[in-house]
Amino acid sequence: QKEVEQNSGPLSVPEGAIASLNCTYSDRGSQSFFWYRQYSGKSPELIMSIYSNGDKEDGRFTAQLNKASQYVSLLIRDSQPSDSATYLCAVANQAGTALIFGKGTTLSVSS
């Protein structure tokens, strides 16, 4: 079983819709979770971090964490074409020295 799993997509949504990106992880002891956005040829950019069960909102982005189900998600409301990118889920290892990444989900928002 991969440590961090994401559906590679592409996930296609129309402009203005809600995009839902999902991620599961295998280490039950994981405590810190991150969502990065990466445009083609560019660096991964941190969007959200979440550490506690429940929802965390920042503008149009909401991260959701369920440690019992080992599941973390990212919702993007009012999706815009500029949101089209690859979204990477990352989990900090228990030592806190490294991020473990999923392969990423490609999101395409059509206008």
Add this chain to the structure above:
Amino acid sequence: EAGVTQFPSHSVIEKGQTVTLRCDPISGHDNLYWYRRVMGKEIKFLLHFVKESKQDESGMPNNRFLAERTGGTYSTLKVQPAELEDSGVYFCASSQAPLPNSPLHFGNGTRLTVT
């Protein structure tokens, strides 16, 4: 504030040659990380420096890879001799504090192609 800078952006070398990648972290960031993404795979951790000391090098694939951070400023990652499977994008990241207390800021990466 300047971001994390990596040089070169692209490198094409032949199998058996040596390549050195450079990373300049954000000024004042003591923590510096190297990651790698090979084709079709996820981004994987290589190692973590705190200032000039290697904190965790558990992700280094083998002894053909040597990372240094003399003086605790910029870092280099040398691959010698390069093999075909070393092709991929090498990312450097830096942070003010270690994970998870401080976000990682990534550079644009160096795309290495070994032919």
